[in-house]
Amino acid sequence: MAKKRTIRTIPQQRTPVREQDPRERVRNFAEVNCGYTRQEAATEAERCLFCPDPACVAGCPVNIDIPGFIREIGAQDFRAAYEVIGRANLLPAVCGRVCPQESQCEGVCVVGDTLEPVAIGRLERFVGDLAIKEGWASIPYIEPNGFKIGIVGSGPAGIACAADMAKAGCAVTVYEAFHQPGGVLRYGIPDFRLPNEVIDAEIENLRKLGVRFECNTLVGRLFTIEQMIDELGFDAVFIGTGAGYPSMLGIPGDCLNRVLSANELLTRCNLMRAKDFPDYDTPLPLGRRVAVIGAGNTAMDAMRVCLRLGAERVFCVYRRTKAEAPARAEEIHHAEEEGIEFHWLTAPVEILPDEKGGVGAMRCIRMELGAPDASGRARPVPVPGSEHELAVDQVVFAIGTNANPIIGQTSKLRLDRRGYIEADESMATSMAGVFAGGDIVTGAATVIEAMGAGRRAARSMKEYLGIRDDGTASLGEAERGGMLFGIDHRERNFARIRLA
Amino acid sequence: MHDASGSAGFEIIRREDFSDVTYLLEIRHPLMARAAKPGQFVIVMSHAQGERIPLTIADFDRGRGSVTLVIQAVGKTTREMQQTCQVGTMLYALVGPMGVPSAIGQAKKVLCVGGGLGTAPIFPQARGFSENGAYVIGVLGFRSKDLIFWEDKFRGCCDELILCTDDGSAGVKGTIADGMKLAIERHRDIEEAVIIGPPVMMKAGAQVTRTAGIKTVVSLNPIMVDGTGMCGGCRVKIGDQVKFACVDGPDFDGHKVDFDDLTMRLKRYAEEEKTALARWSESCRLAQARGSG
Ligand SMILES: Cc1cc2nc3c(=O)[nH]c(=O)nc-3n(C[C@H](O)[C@H](O)[C@H](O)COP(=O)(O)OP(=O)(O)OC[C@H]3O[C@@H](n4cnc5c(N)ncnc54)[C@H](O)[C@@H]3O)c2cc1C
Ligand code: FES
Numbered sequence: 001m002a003k004k005r006t007i008r009t010i011p012q013q014r015t016p017v018r019e020q021d022p023r024e025r026v027r028n029f030a031e032v033n034c035g036y037t038r039q040e041a042a043t044e045a046e047r048c049l050f051c052p053d054p055a056c057v058a059g060c061p062v063n064i065d066i067p068g069f070i071r072e073i074g075a076q077d078f079r080a081a082y083e084v085i086g087r088a089n090l091l092p093a094v095c096g097r098v099c100p101q102e103s104q105c106e107g108v109c110v111v112g113d114t115l116e117p118v119a120i121g122r123l124e125r126f127v128g129d130l131a132i133k134e135g136w137a138s139i140p141y142i143e144p145n146g147f148k149i150g151i152v153g154s155g156p157a158g159i160a161c162a163a164d165m166a167k168a169g170c171a172v173t174v175y176e177a178f179h180q181p182g183g184v185l186r187y188g189i190p191d192f193r194l195p196n197e198v199i200d201a202e203i204e205n206l207r208k209l210g211v212r213f214e215c216n217t218l219v220g221r222l223f224t225i226e227q228m229i230d231e232l233g234f235d236a237v238f239i240g241t242g243a244g245y246p247s248m249l250g251i252p253g254d255c256l257n258r259v260l261s262a263n264e265l266l267t268r269c270n271l272m273r274a275k276d277f278p279d280y281d282t283p284l285p286l287g288r289r290v291a292v293i294g295a296g297n298t299a300m301d302a303m304r305v306c307l308r309l310g311a312e313r314v315f316c317v318y319r320r321t322k323a324e325a326p327a328r329a330e331e332i333h334h335a336e337e338e339g340i341e342f343h344w345l346t347a348p349v350e351i352l353p354d355e356k357g358g359v360g361a362m363r364c365i366r367m368e369l370g371a372p373d374a375s376g377r378a379r380p381v382p383v384p385g386s387e388h389e390l391a392v393d394q395v396v397f398a399i400g401t402n403a404n405p406i407i408g409q410t411s412k413l414r415l416d417r418r419g420y421i422e423a424d425e426s427m428a429t430s431m432a433g434v435f436a437g438g439d440i441v442t443g444a445a446t447v448i449e450a451m452g453a454g455r456r457a458a459r460s461m462k463e464y465l466g467i468r469d470d471g472t473a474s475l476g477e478a479e480r481g482g483m484l485f486g487i488d489h490r491e492r493n494f495a496r497i498r499l500a
Numbered sequence: 501m502h503d504a505s506g507s508a509g510f511e512i513i514r515r516e517d518f519s520d521v522t523y524l525l526e527i528r529h530p531l532m533a534r535a536a537k538p539g540q541f542v543i544v545m546s547h548a549q550g551e552r553i554p555l556t557i558a559d560f561d562r563g564r565g566s567v568t569l570v571i572q573a574v575g576k577t578t579r580e581m582q583q584t585c586q587v588g589t590m591l592y593a594l595v596g597p598m599g600v601p602s603a604i605g606q607a608k609k610v611l612c613v614g615g616g617l618g619t620a621p622i623f624p625q626a627r628g629f630s631e632n633g634a635y636v637i638g639v640l641g642f643r644s645k646d647l648i649f650w651e652d653k654f655r656g657c658c659d660e661l662i663l664c665t666d667d668g669s670a671g672v673k674g675t676i677a678d679g680m681k682l683a684i685e686r687h688r689d690i691e692e693a694v695i696i697g698p699p700v701m702m703k704a705g706a707q708v709t710r711t712a713g714i715k716t717v718v719s720l721n722p723i724m725v726d727g728t729g730m731c732g733g734c735r736v737k738i739g740d741q742v743k744f745a746c747v748d749g750p751d752f753d754g755h756k757v758d759f760d761d762l763t764m765r766l767k768r769y770a771e772e773e774k775t776a777l778a779r780w781s782e783s784c785r786l787a788q789a790r791g792s793g
Contacts, residue, residue: 177728179507179545179552179593187726215507216595218728222535244730248742255737255761257768264731272551272725278779281551281577282725283772357764404729405747409600 005049007114014116015044022337026307029191029275032334033097036126038078045074047111047118055108056120061452064088066105066120073123082131085124090163091156091451093132093198094185096125098297099448102329132198137205145169147465150234152219152407155183156447157240157438159206160454161461166209168458168467170235174206175217180271183242185447187271188263190301192308193331220410229433236433236461239413239421240454243439244404249293249397253351258287258358262294262302262398269305287394288312291362293348294398295325300332302396303340314340315390319347319367319380345369345380349387351395362390401444418443427457428464435461509590513566518649521573524558524620525585530565532597538624539602539719539751542567543727545593546581553577554724554746556621556696557597567596570620570649576776583784598727599750602694602717604628608635611683611693611714612658613705615641615676618696621719623653625694630657637683637690638662641676641701645669677704684712691715695754699763706754716754720745722765737761 018034019025025032036044048070056066065084072081085092101107101121109117131137147170151158154176166172180186182199203213219225219241228234246261248254265284268274274284290306292299295318303314316335318325321344325332336342345367354360366386369378403419414422414430420443421436423429429436437453439445462468514526532542541556559568573582585591602625610629614622619640630636638658642648644667654661663671664679672679676697684690690712695705696719709716722734722745729747736745737758743749 177595178726179595187730216510216593218595218598221540221597221599222531222595242730244728245744245747246730246732248732248735255735255742255765257765261732264725264733267725267731273549277772278776280549281776283551283769283776285769285772357767406728409747 005046007049007111010047010049010111011043012115014047014119015040015122017119017122022334022339025192026304026338029308031195032192033122033330035129036122038076038126038130041073041078041123041126042076044119044123045070047115048074049110051110055110056105056118059105059108060088061104061446061448062088062455064105064124069127070118070120070123073127078127078130079134079136081127082136085127089124089448089451090160091128091202091447092124093128094156094194094202095448095451096121096123096128097194097198098185098189098328098446099124100328100446104448129198132201137208139208140167142167142210143169144171145467147171147235147467148233149173149461150175150228150232150237151240152225152237153177153183153240153242153438153440154181154203154213154215155240155242155438155450156185157242157440157450157454157457158183158238159202160451161238161240161435161437161458162211162454163206163209164455164458165238165461166206166211168462170467171212172210173212173214175219176213176215177218178271179215181213181215183240187267188298188301190266190270190305192304193301218406220406225407225411225413225431225434229431234433235465236435238427238454238457238461239407239429239434239436239440240438240450241404241407241440243401243444245402246397247400247402249348249351249399251348251350253353253359254397256351256353256357256359256395258393259351259395259397262292262298262396263401265302265305265396266298269309275305275309284309286311287359287392289315289392290394290396291315291317291348291390291392292396292398293317294400295320295322295327295332296398296400297327297331299396299398300327300335302398303335304338306394306396307338307340311394315392316340316342317346317348317362317364317390318342318344320369320378321345324377343390347380347382348395352389354393359393359395362392362395364388364390401439403443404440407440425456426460426463427453428460433464507593509592510594512585512587512589512591513564514568515585515587518570519647522570522647522649523573523582523585524568524570525581526561526564526566526568527591527594528566529594532567532594533560533562533565536560536567536597536624537601538604538628540597540599541621541727541750542569542594542596542598543724544569544591546577546584547592550592551577552593552725552727554598554721554727556618556719556721556750558620558623560624568620572617575773576780579777580780595727598746600748602628602719602751604632605692606632606634607691608633609637609687609690610634611637611639611680611690611709613639613641613676613680613693613695613697615664615697615701617698617721618701618719620650622694622696623650623657625696626654627657630659635659637687639664639676639679639683641665641679641697642670643667675704676701677708680705680708684708684714692717693754694719699759699766702754702757703759706757706759710755717751718754718757719750720752720757720762721750722762723768736765 069084272282367380438450
């Protein structure tokens with residue numbers, strides 16, 4: 001590098017990314033954000049200041065060496081960039097698309113103090129997409145060690161744990177209840193945000209690592225966690241079954257026809273391809289005026305799907321303000337561009353039926369923000385006398401989820417008060433050899449946090465099984481730094497510990 | 501390996517047709533045969549573009565490593581399956597056993613009632629109670645004599661069997677509610693009733709037992725998608741609570757179920773179902789015309 005970069009010498013504007021025109025895209029399911037070209041990526045890479053003590057790395061839940069991979073992009077060595085990311089994150093094409101960067105890496109980027117932060121997410125996605133296109137996923141030489149690992153759930157947590165254990169030489173089987181793997185990535189997040197081909201490519205990479213996927217398998221009911229250890233011969237088990245179980249509105253009218261959870265809407269549309277009804281058999285009739293309750297990612301996805309399925313007007317009803325809305329900033333922005341009508345500080349009170357058992361209207365009440373509640377967020381309180389009716393014929397609720405009960409119903413694992421699986425920092429549960437992570441432990445969170453949990457569990461599993469992990473196990477927490485979840489290439493050199 | 505599911509499918513090893521609308525499929529699935537308990541169900545997708553439909557397990561055979569489903573051809577999917585599902589063909593997806601198994605307790609005298617869709621699924625319950633030493637009175641409803649199936653199978657595990665037909669061509673003329681009343685008159689000491697069938701029938705049956713003060717369990721069959729508690733499409737009203745039939749049920753207290761709500765919710769996709777059926781019938785007609793022309 002010739003001259004040291006400073007905030008004044010770097011490109012002042014964030015490199016824009018091509019996006020489908022809002023008027024056009026509300027009529028299709030193709031991706032909204034078209035991603036950077038090589039040239040655009042290289043230009044954006046010039047905006048990184050390569051801070052000696054990079055805040056972005058600390059801000060990343062899996063501590064990707066962000067300046068490291070951006071440096072490689074700048075040098076146009078994209079494959080090297082992919083390898084840098086790959087040490088910490090298995091699914092860059094996914095995370096670059098769905099991580100809430102504004103509250104993670106980009107939120108603490110120093111450039112962001114003065115200008116717009118470096119577009120780390122877009123760069124990550126660029127690298128991930130290129131890797132898929134070029135087929136770069138490196139398949140390391142793996143020495144089988146005779147251990148058998150069972151993974152329950154094929155969402156990001158399960159996938160991450162599976163990959164690490166496979167790379168360590170274990171025979172890994174992932175069980176998934178649905179007929180397709182991927183978890184929320186598959187059934188929840190729509191194509192226009194995360195195309196199915198990306199998930200397919202990532203799953204295929206895992207298959208190449210030797211991971212077996214067994215779909216159509218409801219663990220707990222087909223066999224229990226206990227049976228996996230006692231009878232099916234698994235040496236360790238990871239549970240990543242996700243949150244599921246949508247919270248109900250608990251207001252009159254919430255069981256009317258034409259009132260459904262965002263999860264049902266999205267599953268019908270994304271996994272079952274109701275958008276292609278009647279070529280696909282699953283129906284998804286929607287009203288013309290849809291109210292979606294909630295303002296998280298799930299709510300945004302549901303609204304934008306409704307638009308694409310032909311709704312005339314879509315309203316977002318949220319009891320707090322835009323500032324508190326939990327969705328990614330980009331999603332709210334895209335939703336606004338597409339014409340979603342936001343009713344902030346509004347809560348539903350009752351859903352009124354029409355004469356056919358459908359929805360006639362929704363009664364709402366205005367809210368105002370009061371004193372902070374236990375979560376530290378301002379508590380919304382109803383404004384007396386502000387009740388009003390919203391003319392809608394479809395209501396979708398996306399107000400959060402509760403713990404999925406199946407594993408709890410069928411095993412002796414200790415659950416917490418709310419029914420989530422109890423796990424300590426190492427992701428170990430109350431049962432020896434059984435680990436858990438992702439939404440089923442934390443409650444609904446994010447893709448990257450679920451992946452981080454899966455990798456943490458893999459590390460603990462290896463410790464539990466006595467698999468030496470030369471790259472990391474002998475180092476102190478501090479020295480590991482950015483390599484905390486990194487897979488070291490030396491990992492493959494551990495000795496065969498147990499005779500199969 | 502066919503697609504992302506990585507599964508080659510689930511083989512149909514036996515088929516039997518009970519009438520022109522009711523057919524039986526026996527499917528190889530040794531693990532499921534081992535795990536299944538009375539009251540549980542599966543979700544089936546007959547092909548990759550199909551919908552996920554819940555079907556109660558009508559029988560399971562650990563020795564043969566199979567589960568049995570009895571299906572009524574009512575909508576597009578079940579009619580299409582009636583044509584395509586033959587011995588040796590594969591179901592694209594089959595997952596289960598799902599749902600909380602029925603609590604087959606120590607009741608000494610029980611009424612096992614099945615009608616319509618529920619006739620076959622009541623069998624594992626009747627067998628379960630019989631194995632627990634209960635005196636089992638079976639009440640089965642059919643439209644007419646020639647639609648009766650599994651009579652021998654039921655006689656094998658029921659101490660008494662009351663057949664009801666709408667037209668009186670066999671057994672009692674009337675509905676299962678009439679059969680139940682008859683049984684209750686004869687036996688004053690029935691401790692429990694289990695009813696499986698269409699909502700109207702379960703509602704009528706639950707009314708009979710409510711009057712007689714008999715504890716009643718019904719098995720609900722709302723529209724489902726995942727069957728794992730993730731979508732809430734299967735929610736039902738039980739007393740003043742909302743429950744998800746797939747993970748909280750499918751068995752519920754028959755005296756608390758809001759059957760009208762269930763009936764209403766089952767009609768959610770009636771329009772689309774009609775469209776799909778019409779389109780499919782048309783395509784069958786065309787195929788036939790091509791075949792013969
Ligand atoms: C619509 C939607 C949009 C979202 N958008 C974003 C976003 O933009 N960015 C972001 O970071 N996060 C987002 N999230 C959150 C994120 O997807 C989750 O936090 C993450 O997927 C959790 O991963 P997981 O592996 O714990 O579980 P999941 O992804 O939920 O996967 C669990 C899997 O386990 C399966 N399973 C459950 N029970 C069993 C069983 N008993 N046996 C076998 N299999 C079972 C399920 O079918 C499922 O496939 C979104 C969530 C939703 C619903
Ligand atoms: S079928 Fe989806 S929650 Fe029951």
